[in-house]
Amino acid sequence: MTPSEPPEGEPPGSRPPTSGPHWERPQQGPPQEPPPPGGWARPPAGPPPGKQRSRACFWGCVGALAFAVAIAVILVVVIVVVNNETDHPPADDVKVTACTVNSATQQATARVEIHNHSSKASTYAITVEFVAASGTxxxxxxxxxxxxxxxxxxxxxxxxxxxxxxxxxxxxxxxTRVAS
Known part of the structure; x- marks a missing residue:
């Protein structure tokens, strides 16, 4: 028997030739996974991919928000501690020395004096209100x-x-006094 002849009992042409071009039959349908080995079962399917992504996004956003809130609280505490030295509060460092209204421009002006009583070089932000005799x-x-x-x-x-x-x-x- 030659390599191209079929074994006894098989009709001629039932085996592909061993030389020359090989043709494969196209697969029909989606590729099939081999069955799991005996005694094993396929793992249960999890939630759809969209739900996993939504949960991850939700918890990621919650974590980012918690982080931002923690940073804001820390900054507020630091600013309050720096601005409120118990011996010399910032308001005690500023006093008005003159208060006038320019007759030409009709703009009110306050002259203020800042004396830094703290132990560190500081930047001061000061707000002044101008009040009429009526209290307005x-x-x-x-x-x-x-x-x-x-x-x-x-x-x-x-x-x-x-x-x-x-x-x-x-x-x-x-x-507001902030150490510079």
Missing amino acids: RVSEGGTVSSTVAPGQTVRTEVGGVDRVTQKVTCKVTDV
Whole structure:
């Protein structure tokens, strides 16, 4: 028997030739996985891929939000501790030395003096309100004074943002001191 002849009992042409081009039959349908070995079962199918992704996204967003809140709380605590030295609160470092209304521009102006009582060079953010004799606030303004050394005194002005036609009093409403 030659390699191209079929064994006894098989009709001719039932085996593919051993030489020459080989032709394969196309598979019908999706590829089939081999069955699991005996005694083993396929693992149960998990949730659809979209649900796993939604849960991961949800927990990722919750984690990111918790992280952002924690950072914000830490920053607030640090700023409060830096700004509120018990011996010398920031408001004690600022006083109004003059309060006027410019007759030409009708802008209220407060002259303030900053004396840094803290032990570190600091930047001050100051807000002043301008109040009419009736007790009504008629304008407000703010200024920032950077790098005031410990023990140093700085004089600056705070201008109001509104036109004022009457005499006013000036009141410091907020002082923020941050170590620079």
